[in-house]
Amino acid sequence: MIDYLGMMGDASDNIPGLPGVGDKTAKKFIAAYGSMEGLLANTDQLKGKMKEKVIANAELGLLSKKLATIRLDCPVTFNAKNYELDDPNVEAVHEIFDELEFRRAKETLAKIFSKELPETKSNVSSKSVSNSSAGAGQFSLFDAPGSGTASESESTGRKTLATSDHLYQLVQEGMGTKLFLQSLMQQSSVCFDTETTGLDPLTAELVGIAFSWEKGKGFYLPIPEDRDVAQAIVDQLKPFFESTSIEKVGQNLKYDIKVLDKYGVDVKGPMFDTMLAHYLINPDMRHNMDVLAETYLNYTPQSIVELIGKKGKNQLSMRDVDLEKQKEYAVEDADVTLQLKEHFTPELASAGTDKLFKDIEMPLLDVLAAMEIEGINLDEDFLSSLSGDLETDIAQLEKDIYEVAGEEFNIGSPKQLGIILFEKLKLVDKPKKTKTGQYSTAEDVLSYLAKDHAIIQNVLDYRGLSKLKSTYVDALPIR
Template identity: 65%
Template sequence: MAEQKRLFLLDAFALIFRGYYALIKNPRINSKGMDTSAILGFTNTLLDVIRREKPDHLAVAFDKGGSTARNDAFPEYKSNRKETPEAIKIAVPYIHQILEAMKIPIIEVEGIEADDLIGTLSVQADKAGYQTFMVTPDKDYAQLVTENVFMYKPARMGNGIEIWDVEKVKEKFEVEDPKQVIDYLGMMGDAVDNIPGLPGVGDKTAKKFLKQYGSMEGLLANTHELKGKMKEKVEANKELGLLSKQLATIMLDCPVEFHEEDFELSVPDFQAVSDVFQELEFRRAHENFNRIFKNTTVQSETTDSSADNKQSNEVKSTQKPSIPTQQLDLFSTPSAGSEVQEVITGFNEAKNTNHLYQFVNNKLSRKILIEKLLNQKTVCFDTETTSLNTFEAELVGIAFSYEKGKGYYVNFPEDREETLLILEQFRPFFENESIQKIGQNLKYDIKVLRNYGIKTRGSIFDTMLAHYLINPDMRHNMNVLAETYLNYQPISIETLIGKKGKNQGSMRDVDLKKQTEYAVEDADVTFQLKEIFEKELEKNNLTKLFNEIEIPLLEVLAQMEIEGINVDAEFLNSLSEDLNKDIINLESKIYRKANVEFNLASPKQLGEVLFDHMKLVDKPKKTKTGQYKTSEDVLSYLAKDHEIVANILEWRGLVKLKSTYVDALPNEINKITGRIHTTYSQAVAATGRLSSNNPNLQNIPIRTERGRQVRKAFIPRDENYTLLAADYSQIELRLMAELSGDPAMKESFINGEDIHRATAAKVFNVPLDEVTREQRSNAKTVNFGIIYGVSAFGLSNQTDMSRTEAKELIDTYFETYPTLKSFISKQVDFARENGYVETLLGRRRYLKNINSQNSIVRSGDERNAVNAPLQGSAADIIKIAMINIYNIFKKENYKSKMLLQVHDELVFDIHKDELETLKPIIKYEMENAFKLSIPLDVDLDIGDNWLDAH
């Protein structure tokens, strides 16, 4: 008996949305700044179905223009749906292109939805003797399942595929026949499609009704058996119930026909597929595509095509064979030396493989390796350690690679003295000025080696920092980079040592072969990425920024992190007690005003007290779950009129301050150094700003009295030192004047005027000496607000002005500074045309939504088009200042140290004997880091703690 033929029908939009939302927290952004998550999700599902199922016949159905029939019957059908995400709108033409290149039929009919097309085709295919598999995550399709029609739910989030047959549907929905799923959906309704259903009927009730009455019609004919409110609701909504069933019914008579020859899986156009995958940067998907079709009869029919053979060969060369690991540790006789030399230089050819990762484990083999390293111009190295904390990390091994597919692993014993002796052998390599060192997140490796007395010298290339400049919005970890640029998936640390990760110190428990494979692979991949990124930096005019700012800054930050800062733990403990008293007093005050005690930390209880119990507003906003909104923006709006809300906001601020900083900072004091050591990340903020972590010292509140008190805990090294804070004054406004070229704004800065007072005088048309405090405050809010695209609504919320007054002020502001308005328009136009904006030093910020049809999404990128060059230029300038100051300190061997960078501020531990020498040097280097046509101004202050020095 001939095997039954199979037809696979894919619901395009269901799979596209599923792919997009599966990656919503970690979207796939390619080097052009395009969000390809939806395309990739769909493509992976399509290829997975073909790989797993090897179908005879396959097609993809698309919605086109919604459902005319359902909209005619119920105009509100799907009316509650949000605007389609821009990434999905972009995805559809590309998916069409992929399907056309793969010669897969596209089924779409104007005014008819994909489920109706699939339903109709499944009935026709069934009659033609086919089994039909409807590939979709949408439960509505369950109504179509028969003996020969199945739901095929693709794999997701670690769960395998699910195939629903008749019995599975009956079990899932607790029905006697899959057709009853229509009644189930009609009773329940569907919030996604805005199908109303029967009020008060949920999953359990619908299943109960179907067991009792069998259908919607059966229920409506027997409403006299129902009781209470349910009876009232069902009887009052009989027509709505029948309409809902109609809307939920998938149509089986659409104008589409199943001709098996049209649906047969055909030979793809390999070059066309290659072109679109290359444009999208789908390297791994491309490899999967070639692997799938190379191993099918479809591929074998194309063996005479030179283009296809070339494609197949390219795939073969990128596949990773098993990794041989050669242990070089048996050197008991002089003849062994020559054998080792032969193994190191010839093992690759002898094994006929693209990967050779070798384990080096004795003095002689290390000597041979060092000789080889010293003869290279560039070498990638990667440390393996027991911890992510560089002060606690012990070296487990170091991997080296200087040629694609080759590398060496040196492991270290637990005994520190023995490790130091082995490292001493490698000192000539690390301290050789003429060898370029390559790494991924080299700052970590540099700090670990410093703990062992090894300094890295010579030029360096950090692939993480290079990629950060090339594509700042993308993730920069090595696995993502390898997958994106090399079409290769390295071994993960979780695979190697379990989910505990490096921080648990379990790397030593891994056998040496696996250590070698993992470590050398990292070095090999990083070496290959360097080759790619070097060209990308050059192509995008980013080489100078990389070599002259980001790379030199790496050494500066490493030294700052090693230095750390002194913290007064006793003061913090005392402050914690004071805060606790304030918090308790505020709680009592709030409870008295509310006339009830409740859990202040519970948004649910807080909402009920404010809006049900106290009825502060008539129509309070609610979340999707029906809970009252009590977010900060909601409460801030109410705080002006309700003292209890102001108290609640103050309470929240104190609780956060206490838990996040006052109580947490003493726990961050390093037991070895007695100081706090933050870690600066260069590759996080897309604007170019540094970020501070573990602990974050950049977000300590400065606008509140209690917040400022936290800075009091940061103190000098000892009585011979004082803290000095150097802060750029209004650098972003100065840069706005510089970049826009606005003459009035530039003149104010050149004349040394108070820019906010000068702005107020102009926009309120009063003499400079008659500007009121309120006028200056409003002008200051506008000055800074313009950088962030403030609206009249936003300005009125930040001031005491009405929305009308705020709009008038913004209009007057742009009349006063017309060149500035023109600059903003030009920035947005440039971004629309090029897809990015640049800082003064060429740092790029890609704006993928600048041409979006969605005004909310688009306006965000329009604001960034103006803001990013200002923030980014400010970030670049302070980085240059840091590098120059660090070099002076190092050259002159000053005792004083640079400790912290907090946005536009630098904090130093200054030896009192060097204070008068260094103050003018710091001021000069910061003010002259980058020459503008207007002066940069830096305020210096000193003190016995950070607060006094600010």
């Protein structure tokens, strides 16, 4: 086995092996010569390129065998007592986990060692309900404890929708909508969240809009699939969205602005985006709402996967979800975002970034949304013509490369290209190799050699034009 690994190499252990020797060839050599040394002593029996490779890489072969050898003569003193698992300093580990934002690992550690989680700077505290002791079976610090259920609330100490007092109401048609709109227009700051049929704001349709202006309370206004009816409902909301005196609060407001634009709504007035606010407060941390809620509110929101399933052909649309579940999910998002806004406002001030947030980030959000809505114009006829020109240039480069190489091969294959350049054409005496023993054809390597070899410059040009054609010229018109 040692000689076998030495011959064919093992990328996972950084054993280079003999170039050109794979599984079958290594087994053949072992059967014929017995060992690496036996192979090297009988290179006269080899033929062609393989003979040249083995002779040229004899030292590499011996080194590879040495690397594959497990040393059994190391002086090791074993004392089983030294390897017993002791209780860790849980408090010290918690401090590290808090700093690194390892929330799940922190909870699981507490379960394993049956310790209460201490209060943290982010006010995230939880208790373990597990009575398992250290060493009682296998465990993992990184298994996810759950997904927002009541049982998770018990095990993590976090609140969930099931364990929190809340009043989320469905806005009924007719008088219910009228009364809701009257109350909405009386507010000075409102958090809203759109529910849609997809993630692309330029194609997604509204399914409903959630509103909240008081902690634990909110409203959900469903939007029907019929476009005319949907437009009529959204039109009733225009006075709110276009009011310059009512602050609009949201998480990733740019998405909502782009969705509403398709319904003729121009969102105006002061805005507060909790995602952008948190970026200024803690730029190195993740900014999605679930993470923010768990970190700052000690709350685990309901997962969207519970409603529509995992990504794939069987995933539902939000429009397929029961209306009551839509309401609870959507208003929870608005409610949580409102609470995050209340938490982040003083933090922005204490961090000295409130002026940057109000004067730069929020106005820029509106500008970026407008730019993305407007998009760019493409001259498809020009791009089509350019694609044809590039195809001609690429074909000529391909022909020139094959002519110098003396054969056709896959220019896009680093392995085949390396063999042509460094074995057949022998352009370099000692070509650079990768960790796996393959010739390196990386951009920096070829760029250094291009000045002396026309074929290498042609390869670089071939790569550049192929990338330009496939990634931009051909792809842009179909996006």
